[in-house]
Amino acid sequence: MSGSQIAIEPEFYPIERLLIVGPLADAGPLADRAQAAGHHATLLVPDEEIAAAHEWGKGHRVLLEGEAVGEDDFDLVVELHCTDLSAKAEVLLYLEDALAENVPILTLALAVSAGELTREMLIPERVVGFSLLPPLTDSALAELMATPHTSSEAVRAAERLFESLGIATAQVGDSPGGVLARTVCCLVNECALAVQEKIASAEDIDKALRLAENYPYGPLTWGDRIGLDRVLAVMEGLHAEYKEERYRPAANLKQLVRAGHTGMAEGQGFFGY
Amino acid sequence: MNSMTFDRITVFGAGAMGTGIAQVCAAAGARVTVCDVSPEAVKRAQKALDAEFKGRIEFCSSLLETTEADLVIEAVSERMEIKQDLFSRLDNQLPPTTILATNTSTLSVTAIAAKARFPERVCGLHFFNPPAQTRLVEVVKAKQTAAEVLERCAAFVRELEREPILVRDAPGFVVTRCSRPFLSEALHCLDSGVADLRTIDGILRKGGFPEGPFEQMDRTGLDAVYATTRALWEGFFHEPRFRPHLILRKLVEAGYLGRKTGRGFYEHRDVG
Incomplete structure (x- = not known):
């Protein structure tokens, strides 16, 4: 050309x-x-x-x-x-x-x-x-x-x-994860915190948000689809960018990623596949 | 249907939630009484329910009339003293086998139960608005709740053709708390200039959500969203994740409460 x-x-x-x-x-x-x-x-x-x-x-x-x-x-x-x-x-x-x-x-x-x-x-x-x-x-x-x-x-x-x-x-605007990835990853993180605090089972949390909020996936299943290593990376990116406590990744999310249980592609995340 | 876990149900509070809960229970075949201290509220509820359930739902406007019920569900105003007072009074006039359930969405079920004579029979049954259209009910276990109470409530929810999930008593339970980032991140994106209202709503709809966060807040009512957010934030000892956003507060202060006032985040010319 x-x-x-x-x-x-x-x-x-x-x-x-x-x-x-x-x-x-x-x-x-x-x-x-x-x-x-x-x-x-x-x-x-x-x-x-x-x-x-x-x-x-x-x-x-x-x-x-x-x-x-x-x-x-x-x-x-x-x-x-x-x-x-x-x-x-x-x-x-x-x-x-x-x-x-x-x-x-x-x-x-x-x-x-x-x-x-x-x-x-x-x-x-x-x-x-x-x-x-x-x-x-x-x-x-x-x-x-x-x-x-x-x-x-x-x-x-x-x-x-x-x-x-x-x-x-x-x-x-330039920001880690834009609008959609940021929103979905924060939902996954909040649900991970609820699992950690034993508010309800992972299955019930996903079911609740599908039925009450009509989300396309339960957030924990969504996280497993995205890959928990990426969810964690987005949270860490937001945390680094904004220095806000709200983006602190859940400890159980970090533990799953360290163990290699990053979701569907690996056969294990919040759920087994 | 006469083999339901709870045959006779009394719903306290004849507002939108109480009326909706009564409708769901009656549709499943339970014998329902709707009770409210305000005769006007009772009249309104009767008008709304009579079309479908004429003669099948009873109405009352005095607490004293409630002496027999297998399950009481309260949906009175979201204030701790009112709910505590209701349950402690009912405790004295109902048999000890009656289960007392609160439909609170933000208050501590444990604190409500604490004022009851038999706190082990108190639990949360959190229906969502509108009850007739939402398939989920959170069954909330307070610190004192007996396991058998939760099992029976879960069985009852299934008889209503709803899905029960068992939830530990903590601010916002599962749905209110776990769905918060959908609204709060939208406000943060707006605030930090990532995108404008319409772009944010459009991106999230395209991403698979049934409606955008600003559309959802306008539909729910910004006063309700603000009150819930505040309660959640206070319930978690001012955890920064749940901090209400100033943008929301300013709109509420201005009286821009969403669809119902014709203006919220958006202008709604078709309404108000």
Whole structure:
């Protein structure tokens, strides 16, 4: 697309070649969805063995970490690290270095704000934070978060990407987890505290909120679907951002995560699967 | 139906909750009496219930008339002294086998029971508004409540074709307390500029919730939401998670109470 003699409206820039970065369990399904929508998705993976061993690593183009990237190889990057914030910071710096300056980077801002993530970056203009409630590909809506640096072109690119995937967008202020993930994770945390205080059984708490409030899932089941490690990461992110007592994670939530009982994907969370 | 756990039920308090609870009990086949010290309230309840249950529900406006009942459910105003006084008086005129249940949503069932002569027969039966449309009832175990009382109440709730959950007596029980973040985080998002009212409501509806938090508060009534939040906060010794929000208080002070006044978080031109 470069080399054109006339100024091209950003609307007409193609968003075809996507680089999807992050844990394969998230990156894989998103790559599937992107392929189905007509994009060319490539997964960034640490090494070939890991990619081959993982069901989601098969059947997609892969780029190995550290491998040279052509400046013009990708139109847009989606970065999905959530719980491992040091991996997130590291990969963002790598991407900044490897890609052409004008390639927008969409970064999942569930556990940390986009502004915090781009503090060390040289070109924060191209970075847009976004929040999707995991499991990511179940989401009907992406919340987009611009930092004071973010360019309107980058926001527009993010809108176009999600639109092409059939995911609506809403712009919200930069904050960990936006509106939906923040609300749901705080509900999970409150229910975890109620379980801990033996107010009622986990089953009854979920049943109560489904029947009395018509929530789509009982919050504890919802937490197990999201992944309790992510729920904890969102709570810790909110706690770090606002320094408010209200976001203090429940001790039993931390204990489950430490034990590896992070929910449905692992077969055990608040409930067994 | 004559094989119900409780055959004769007296509902105290003929307001919206009391009337709704009476309706649910009568629909399941129980013999129901509705009692309120205000004859006007009794008249209103009778008018509302007669269409469906003419002759099947009795009405009274004197406490003294209640001398026989298997279960008493009180839904009088949400004030500790009134509820304590009611139960301690009923204690003297009802057989010791009658179960005394309170429909309180924010007060301590343990404190209400403490003034009764037989506190082990006191428990909470927390119906939700509107009772006819809500399938859940919280069965609340006060510190003193006997296990058998809870079992019988749970069985009774099932006979009403409702789902009982067993809850320990703590402020807000399960539903009021555990659903709080849905409302309070919305206020915090609004306050810290994360998004405006409509955006927040829209995002949460899209996320699977049946209505947005501001829509819900406007429907419930901001005075009721504010009173509940305050009670919860005070009940938990001013735990910061439950602290009421200033935005809510200002709207209540202004008399913008939601749909019922035509204005709350939103303007409701269709009403008021």
